[in-house]
Amino acid sequence: MNYARFLTAVSAARKPSPIRMLTELQQRSPPSLISLAGGAPNSNTFPFQSASITVKNGQTVTFDEVAMKRALQYSASNGIPELLTWMKNLQKNLHNPPTASYSPESGQMEMCVTTGSQEGLCKVFEMLVNPGDNVLLDAPTYSGTLAALHPLGCNLVNVPSDQHGMIPAALKEVLSRWDPSEVHKPGSTAPKILYTIPNGGNPTGASMTAERKKEVYELARQYDMLIIEDDPYYFLQFEKPWAPTFLSMDVDGRIIRTDSFSKILSSGLRIGFVTGPKPLVDRVVLHIQASTMHTSTFTQLMVSQLLHSWGQEGFLQHIDKVIEFYRKQRDAMISSADKWLKDVAEWHTPSAGMFLWMKLKGIADTQQLIMEKALEKEVLLVPGGVFMINSSEPCPYVRAAFSLSTPEQIDEALKRLSALIKEAL
Numbered sequence: 001m002n003y004a005r006f007l008t009a010v011s012a013a014r015k016p017s018p019i020r021m022l023t024e025l026q027q028r029s030p031p032s033l034i035s036l037a038g039g040a041p042n043s044n045t046f047p048f049q050s051a052s053i054t055v056k057n058g059q060t061v062t063f064d065e066v067a068m069k070r071a072l073q074y075s076a077s078n079g080i081p082e083l084l085t086w087m088k089n090l091q092k093n094l095h096n097p098p099t100a101s102y103s104p105e106s107g108q109m110e111m112c113v114t115t116g117s118q119e120g121l122c123k124v125f126e127m128l129v130n131p132g133d134n135v136l137l138d139a140p141t142y143s144g145t146l147a148a149l150h151p152l153g154c155n156l157v158n159v160p161s162d163q164h165g166m167i168p169a170a171l172k173e174v175l176s177r178w179d180p181s182e183v184h185k186p187g188s189t190a191p192k193i194l195y196t197i198p199n200g201g202n203p204t205g206a207s208m209t210a211e212r213k214k215e216v217y218e219l220a221r222q223y224d225m226l227i228i229e230d231d232p233y234y235f236l237q238f239e240k241p242w243a244p245t246f247l248s249m250d251v252d253g254r255i256i257r258t259d260s261f262s263k264i265l266s267s268g269l270r271i272g273f274v275t276g277p278k279p280l281v282d283r284v285v286l287h288i289q290a291s292t293m294h295t296s297t298f299t300q301l302m303v304s305q306l307l308h309s310w311g312q313e314g315f316l317q318h319i320d321k322v323i324e325f326y327r328k329q330r331d332a333m334i335s336s337a338d339k340w341l342k343d344v345a346e347w348h349t350p351s352a353g354m355f356l357w358m359k360l361k362g363i364a365d366t367q368q369l370i371m372e373k374a375l376e377k378e379v380l381l382v383p384g385g386v387f388m389i390n391s392s393e394p395c396p397y398v399r400a401a402f403s404l405s406t407p408e409q410i411d412e413a414l415k416r417l418s419a420l421i422k423e424a425l
Contacts, residue, residue: 001107001253003279005184006192006226011127014286017077020293024076043069053302061305075297077289078281079113083304087111090312091275095248099277107253107277112285115295117232117260117272122148123287124228124256124274128193129154136174136194136225138166140357140387140397142202145195145230156389157191163348165208166196168215180222193226198246200233200353203387203399207237207352210244217249225254226280232260232272233353235319238327253277261303263354264322269299326354332407333400339411340418344425354403357384362425365394369424379416 004012022037029035050068053061063071078084088111092100102108114120121144129135131153137145138161149156160170171194178190194216198208208216220227229246237243246255256276261269274284288294307315333356334349347358360366366383374380384397398417402410 001224001277003107003277006128006280007283008127008130011283011287014283014290016286017289020077020289023074027076040074043073046072048072055306059306059309061302061309063301067301071298071301073297075294075300077112077294078285079111079295080297080300080304082308083113083300084111086304086307087113087273090315091247093312095245097247097275098249098251099253102253104278107279109247109275110278110281111273111275112281112288113295113300114258114272114274114284114288115292116262116267116270117230117258117274118144118148119270119288119292120258120272120274120284121145121228121230123284123291124258124280125149125152126287127280127283128226133193134189134191136171136191138196138201139389140203140384141195142197142230143386146387146389146391158389159194161201161204161206163204163206165198165201165206165212166216168212168219171216171219175219175223178223180224183224190223191225193228194220195228195230197230197233199231199243200236200350200355202233202353203355203382203384203397204357205348205350205353205355206357207243207350213244213246214249217246220254221252227255229255229257231257232263234259235264236323236326236354237352238323238330239351247275256280264319265303265306269296269303271295271299271303326403329354329402329407329410330356333402333410333414336407336411336414340414341421344418344421354401356400356402357397358400359397360421361396363396363421366396366398367394369420370398373420373424374417377416377420379413379420381417 019039026035026038048068050065051063055061091097097109099107099109125148129149129152133154134157135149135154136157136159139158157174159166159174161167182188183190200207227246247257256274258272258274260272274281310318330350337347337356345358345360347356350356363369367385370381370383382399383395384399385391385395388395405413
């Protein structure tokens with residue numbers, strides 16, 4: 001694949017930081033090397049000496065003085081080596097990407113650590129999206145994605161979706177405006193990227209079937225598009241076997257995948273990952289070098305130590321417990337929705353994620369209802385308009401999260417919502 005054709009002028013102009021390269025070279029050198037090159041502060045001057053963090057299963061993650069000095073210091077922009085190695089092995093075991101064995105220039109699978117998957121997404125968009133570009137996505141979609149894309153001056157083109165995600169026939173219809181044989185011609189306005197959340201979509205809870213993914217991937221091949229597979233709810237799929245990912249079927253090296261530990265280990269530690277073709281991941285790393293420099297060394301070491309002590313088996317056992325919790329929460333919300341909202345709203349039961357997306361009957365726009373009336377009833381949901389490409393258009397939907405409230409609170413909240421809707425009708 002010709003990756004250069006996808007890069008924005010800003011991304012193509014990025015050059016490696018000589019200082020960052022020296023730092024990384026030094027970290028790979030023998031202890032006998034005397035370096036006067038780095039601009040790193042002396043860690044002996046830092047006030048923190050050691051740390052011991054207790055894990056819920058009784059294990060401890062410990063930082064002795066030596067480990068603490070490393071944790072408090074600068075580290076490589078693409079992530080600390082032991083965390084990257086662990087994650088690459090996990091990706092290979094979970095997804096078996098065809099690109100794992102490719103040469104670097106042919107799109108070999110590469111990874112980097114990002115400060116949450118949101119940083120990865122923003123940097124991927126900056127790398128690929130020019131003003132005036134047509135970008136395909138299936139709205140309603142994550143408001144953070146819309147917030148990252150709108151300022152880039154691109155045209156967001158909606159691909160219709162349902163409870164099983166993006167509809168391939170609808171994508172084919174949208175793409176029929178362009179001739180596949182002309183997408184490489186100068187001045188072509190054909191979309192170069194397609195963005196989707198394939199599992200437990202935020203806000204809809206929709207999950208894409210394997211069959212649909214195959215059809216969408218084939219269309220991406222036909223029109224030479226990259227697919228951004230934003231999958232923060234991959235580990236919150238309630239039914240097994242989990243659906244195969246776009247990454248698992250990526251024979252061309254056209255998938256850029258973002259993963260997150262926010263939903264399963266901690267949202268505050270800010271650790272995410274970008275997986276994709278090496279020529280593109282390398283560009284993301286150049287942007288990291290010039291912006292955040294790297295994700296916190298301390299949080300990377302903390303998570304890496306935990307993952308190495310668990311092994312993949314222990315990690316997946318932890319995931320099973322997390323899934324069990326969210327499955328029960330989802331069931332509680334569906335049960336309460338059936339009890340209170342059957343006559344005033346409609347919904348599909350989500351098979352992944354943390355959200356229930358509901359269409360309120362007889363309500364043209366939920367913005368005013370939620371922002372003004374709902375607070376009086378002491379219940380809060382997100383009005384659906386914020387997830388739409390044009391947030392000012394009337395929208396009859398609301399998003400309810402089942403992650404934080406107890407089943408009793410969920411029941412009371414939906415009872416209050418029911419009263420609110422009935423008053424508004």
